[in-house]
Amino acid sequence: MSGATLRVVLDQVASPAPNGVGRYGLELVRQLIATAPRGCLVSGIVPSSPEAEYARITESLPGLAGLYKSALDRSQLAAAWQHGFTRLPGSGMIHAPSLLAPLYRHDRFSAPEEQIVVTIHDAVPWTHPEAMPARAASWARAMGRRAERYADAVVVPTHAVAEQLSTVLDLGDRIRVIAGAVSTSLVLPDDADAVADSLSLPERYVLAVGPFTARTGIRDLVWAMVDLHAPAVPLVLVGAGAGPRDELESVLQDARIPDDRVVELGALSDAELAVVYQRAHALVMPSIAEGLALPALEAMSLGTPVVHSDAPTLLEVAADAGLVVPRSDASTFPRRLAETLRDLLSDDAQRQELAWRGRDRAKAFTWRDAAEKTWQLHSDL
Template sequence: MPDKNLTVIVEQCLAPVPGGTGRYADQITAALVATCPPGWRVRTVTAWHRDLSPARIAGADGPHRLPVGHRVLNQLWRRSLPPWIRGAAVQATTPLAPARLANAVVTVHDAVPWTHPETLSPQGVSWHRAMVERAMGTAKAVVVPSRAVADDLAGIFPAAIARVQVVPHGVTPMVPPDDAADRRRRLGLTGRYLLSVATLEPRKGLDVLIAAMAGPVAADVRLAVAGQPGWGGVDLAAGAASVGVSPSRVQALGRLDDDDLAAAMQGAVALVAPSRSEGFGLPVLEAFAAGVPVISSDAPALAELSAGAAVIVPREDPSALAAAIGAVLADPDLVASLRERGLARSREFTWTRAAGALWEIHRRP
């Protein structure tokens, strides 16, 4: 009997700013390959790109190029036009999916286009709303990473909520390389610093974090931000100057590979996630797994993920965030407790478990 194809759309691996959804596409596809049931194989597709290497996943058949580039593909699929995708089942790792969705499982990472539309571009809001609305009406299942996102979608699409299933992400171990100290020196990470891993966009709340550094409690600590510029023109240096923080205390690291990121995490006093909204919070989970204390906003998905393993502070409250930073800087017992709780929490999340849940959905009649 010929193998059945599970065709996975891994376009986000090739996005200019792949972010957490790019890591999800890569890691969940690798896990689907590793857990592939007998009689199945995993095939991957992308839009047309000259260089496909970031989307190559060991053991998968592909990536196979579709005949159009990313921008055109976005608009064709929004308008329910071809190209179509072959396969007994389709896994869309973001809402980017063709119109024929009866055999597709679509991952929706958050409900930000409805809950916080001001933090996205108008074009992004319009596209995501259209694609998610279609998936909610026609896909075999819509997978979300947290109960918080499921609850948001239940309020927006009450008639279709039976389609939504929560499948939490896994965690990618951040193992520091042998030359981690040299990497930190090369990156300019010296002394005591906080780390935030975030695309430079308004939704990530980096302005609140920088404002928290303006007071005396956090005056002797620096901030390093790992992530690429996204939408919204976030300028860390200008933001720092506007609230009286020396721009020299705020460092934009850009996008880091996994070894550099592991080295940066290892040396950080804490990882800070001040987001206004999230669907899951992969950097928080990765910090837990690395034994790094976490300070997080009370965005529902982050609070759900942390489950008592992080210091939680109200969103949009620089004073509360500064107090939390001060507590971590001053209290070794708190740091030890956060590390222990974070490590324990991280063990509850694996990509293998996430892939197993997806295979169960795909193989269901």
């Protein structure tokens, strides 16, 4: 593979506040550059964007060998690649940190340098399509079918996602599990007290991190917090101002939760998020389905206990470092969630033990490991 260039699709990384996929791409590419085999380079492929966003990419990714700028914006590129249009100039290895990829017929066996690898972060578009926007689910399923036909490998974050995908897509042995990790910029600032004051954080609180959709179990969580058995602390919602709010607003109204029991913080900087995680008495993830379950890892890395459902990915990622509340009986789930939170917040010894376990568990996931496995995948192909 000496002298090869790995071209990475930089999906949603140019935004001033990149989403989960954008952050994943930034962290992965930084380490792909740092761990590149001798003579290998990493370049980027990016949708048409303002010049300021191109500059942000090159500043965020020092060592990037080049940047191919498509004439199409992201929505146009997504539509074109969904229908098999717009091949890239030149040839070589392509790695997509999402399903946004130029998937087309090629012969890797006669031309080994022709490789296309995509990433599928979760199986929700197939297993729970009702829990996401219909258009997004339809696009993901269409791109999944193209990956089934043309991808040389498909990266997934957990074995749970691999198993779920194997029931809906015929990928054979092309699935490779490569987990992500906590963002390297999620670090407590020196002025943590001042940050907490500026956010008006309660002294004690339970935390949830968005998006707040049916898939992430927001309805069950809000009903748990108004249950008679719930701890008498506020629920802090991070990310509540980002993306569709219909589900969140509906459940807040239905549950009639008092205003002083909910704190909506919207989108936060990494420094602010680190403070909110670290000061929470528990992070709650009552999810129906997850991909990497990054909020659990982020909270554990900062010593915050995690209470989560028995969604397969959460069980895999948290291992024995979190408290599990099974979703088996939907009618009693909010009550059982409330009781678990009440017991945890009244037991300092258990919270401390979970903090120790969580920190150790989070250390098992690193971006360097993800990058080295990605290079090995392309080498194996």
